[in-house]
Amino acid sequence: LRKNVEDFTGPRERSDLGFVTFDITADILNGKNGLQPFWNKNTLSIFDWNVKQLFLYLSAEYSTKNNALNQVVLWDKIMLRGDNPRLYLKDMKSKYFFFDDGNGLKGNRNITLTLSWNVVPNAGILPLVTGSGHVSVPFPDTYETTKSY
Amino acid sequence: AALRHGSGWPRSGGIRGGTAMDLFGDLRRMNKRQLYYQVLNFAMIVSSALMIWKGLIVVTGSESPIVVVLSGSMEPAFHRGDLLFLTNFHDDPIRAGEIVVFKVEGRDIPIVHRVIKVHERGNGNIKFLTKGDNNEVDDRGLYKEGQNWLEKKDVVGRARGFLPYVGMVTIIMNDYPKFKYALLAVMGAYVLLKREA
Numbered sequence: 001l002r003k004n005v006e007d008f009t010g011p012r013e014r015s016d017l018g019f020v021t022f023d024i025t026a027d028i029l030n031g032k033n034g035l036q037p038f039w040n041k042n043t044l045s046i047f048d049w050n051v052k053q054l055f056l057y058l059s060a061e062y063s064t065k066n067n068a069l070n071q072v073v074l075w076d077k078i079m080l081r082g083d084n085p086r087l088y089l090k091d092m093k094s095k096y097f098f099f100d101d102g103n104g105l106k107g108n109r110n111i112t113l114t115l116s117w118n119v120v121p122n123a124g125i126l127p128l129v130t131g132s133g134h135v136s137v138p139f140p141d142t143y144e145t146t147k148s149y
Numbered sequence: 150a151a152l153r154h155g156s157g158w159p160r161s162g163g164i165r166g167g168t169a170m171d172l173f174g175d176l177r178r179m180n181k182r183q184l185y186y187q188v189l190n191f192a193m194i195v196s197s198a199l200m201i202w203k204g205l206i207v208v209t210g211s212e213s214p215i216v217v218v219l220s221g222s223m224e225p226a227f228h229r230g231d232l233l234f235l236t237n238f239h240d241d242p243i244r245a246g247e248i249v250v251f252k253v254e255g256r257d258i259p260i261v262h263r264v265i266k267v268h269e270r271g272n273g274n275i276k277f278l279t280k281g282d283n284n285e286v287d288d289r290g291l292y293k294e295g296q297n298w299l300e301k302k303d304v305v306g307r308a309r310g311f312l313p314y315v316g317m318v319t320i321i322m323n324d325y326p327k328f329k330y331a332l333l334a335v336m337g338a339y340v341l342l343k344r345e346a
């Protein structure tokens with residue numbers, strides 16, 4: 001699971017707005033049984049008979065002066081049973097505006113991006129699973145006003 | 150069994166035959182004691198059901214531990230008529246990606262959507278934003294006038310498990326009240342007249 005990002009920030013009204021571009025390379029294996037042999041491409045182990053779909057989302061987690069914990073979902077995707085469980089996305093822009101509640105993005109060195117997913121069964125429990133691997137993104141100290149997104 | 154086919158069963162003139170007339174015949178036959186017994190039986194069933202429901206409320210911490218999905222805003226995960234099981238433990242923090250059921254202040258109908266933004270202060274104060282998976286925009290348009298965030302107090306519970314289709318019965322009963330009354334009447338009649346051999 002790997003992500004690479006570049007980023008810049010801009011103030012909108014009174015809150016910081018961050019822009020992040022990212023690549024996602026992910027192979028959604030069954031978290032419990034990480035020893036699945038990689039050549040066994042037919043084993044979609046997370047998609048067993050009771051899994052209807054996975055709701056994947058990329059969230060940015062960070063703290064600011066105002067708020068001890070912030071989580072913003074930047075991007076999501078629905079992966080239905082039968083879809084390719086391997087993700088290989090490049091140069092994705094965030095689907096949703098990355099507003100902070102205040103001005104906590106400027107100069108914030110430690111924004112952690114994590115990929116997680118919600119397993120939606122045909123019937124039963126709805127677990128939330130966090131993927132292993134995450135990326136830390138620093139935001140610059142200055143605002144950019146000229147870059148277009 | 151012996152009671153039904155005994156002799157001396159009062160028969161009045163007019164329409165006979167058919168199960169309905171037999172039932173009314175039975176009702177007239179029952180003496181007061183049996184009637185009280187049946188009513189108590191019925192009351193016990195109702196009380197047990199209520200106890201189970203209240204027990205669920207206590208155990209899950211949610212005021213409404215089982216809810217029916219009413220709209221298609223969370224498709225393809227949940228469809229209208231699906232049943233959701235909720236918990237609302239006080240110590241469980243609200244986190245992005247979770248599916249929450251919340252009520253907008255002033256509105257009765259709970260909404261099932263996903264949390265997409267969370268801002269939590271050091272003192273435990275959380276404010277969050279939700280969006281339906283199947284909606285283009287976030288829920289700000291659904292909140293109260295001027296309200297931009299939801300808080301813990303708006304939450305009815307977090308979806309922990311689900312069963313498809315089962316909730317359809319509730320929706321049908323809501324949309325067709327005659328069906329609801331018919332069902333209740335049949336259930337009531339059955340319970341009142343059921344004999345324990």
